[in-house]
Amino acid sequence: MSIIVSYFTNNGEILDTNEDSLLINDQVISGTSMRFPKTEISADYPFHLFCIADGIGGHLFGGIAGKMVLEYMKKKRQFIQNQDDVIKTIYEAKISLNEFISKNPNYYNFGSTIAGILIDETKCIFFNSGDSRIYTLNCGFFKRITHDHSLVEALYSQRYITEDEMRTHPQKNVITSAIMGDLSLERPEVFIEEFILQGDDILFICSDGIWETLSLDDIEEIYNTNGFNGFSKGIFDACMKGKARDNISMIAICNHSKEVSSL
Numbered sequence: 001m002s003i004i005v006s007y008f009t010n011n012g013e014i015l016d017t018n019e020d021s022l023l024i025n026d027q028v029i030s031g032t033s034m035r036f037p038k039t040e041i042s043a044d045y046p047f048h049l050f051c052i053a054d055g056i057g058g059h060l061f062g063g064i065a066g067k068m069v070l071e072y073m074k075k076k077r078q079f080i081q082n083q084d085d086v087i088k089t090i091y092e093a094k095i096s097l098n099e100f101i102s103k104n105p106n107y108y109n110f111g112s113t114i115a116g117i118l119i120d121e122t123k124c125i126f127f128n129s130g131d132s133r134i135y136t137l138n139c140g141f142f143k144r145i146t147h148d149h150s151l152v153e154a155l156y157s158q159r160y161i162t163e164d165e166m167r168t169h170p171q172k173n174v175i176t177s178a179i180m181g182d183l184s185l186e187r188p189e190v191f192i193e194e195f196i197l198q199g200d201d202i203l204f205i206c207s208d209g210i211w212e213t214l215s216l217d218d219i220e221e222i223y224n225t226n227g228f229n230g231f232s233k234g235i236f237d238a239c240m241k242g243k244a245r246d247n248i249s250m251i252a253i254c255n256h257s258k259e260v261s262s263l
Contacts, residue, residue: 003042012244019055019063030067037232057110097181111180137202149177209246
């Protein structure tokens with residue numbers, strides 16, 4: 001199965017540092033601000049794993065946590081094949097953060113969100129903890145698959161606010177679950193679902209810096225105008241034009257063979 005992946009991570013227009021990290025199968029990308037998206041054909045793995053981690057815990061500490069979480073996911077990648085494996089590995093990543101802060105107490109309560117997709121020949125498993133998101137494209141429309149672990153998600157679920165109002169709510173950054181190094185044994189809350197993979201599926205992972213800057217209508221318009229090959233660049237340019245106040249990161253995934261010849 002041919003997997004085409006396009007991705008970037010960037011400081012955004014306001015912040016000087018980037019606490020987002022990416023996992024592209026065996027590659028962790030962290031501590032950098034990419035000036036342009038990168039598009040590549042992913043290697044022929046039995047299982048593909050793509051993740052975004054958004055660090056929590058203040059200047060630099062969150063970025064370290066996010067990198068550590070994705071390094072752990074990378075280390076265990078060959079053993080992650082089903083939903084139970086995903087949840088087990090996320091909890092083990094939390095334990096690894098706890099072990100780190102037991103020796104480095106200044107990092108106490110650092111942590112990271114995670115959103116990721118595990119793909120094999122027939123199915124994909126979507127998962128997240130925190131407020132990084134996953135969308136799928138169907139008939140030109142993006143649909144959010146994951147549920148945020150956040151205050152505004154709770155308000156939205158109870159119909160106090162609309163999904164669009166989540167983007168501008170003054171408490172939009174209040175997270176209710178993530179992978180935290182806090183010495184507790186509490187397991188992170190994880191949203192996880194399995195889907196049958198269709199031949200023309202487009203999958204889209206993003207950190208909150210993107211969905212807070214761009215509405216779902218904006219994202220759909222960018223895709224429908226540019227297609228898959230110009231999608232990442234379109235998102236990047238729109239976020240910069242929109243003065244993204246947070247770090248911005250995305251991974252777009254396509255397994256449609258007709259896209260390969262046009263790269």
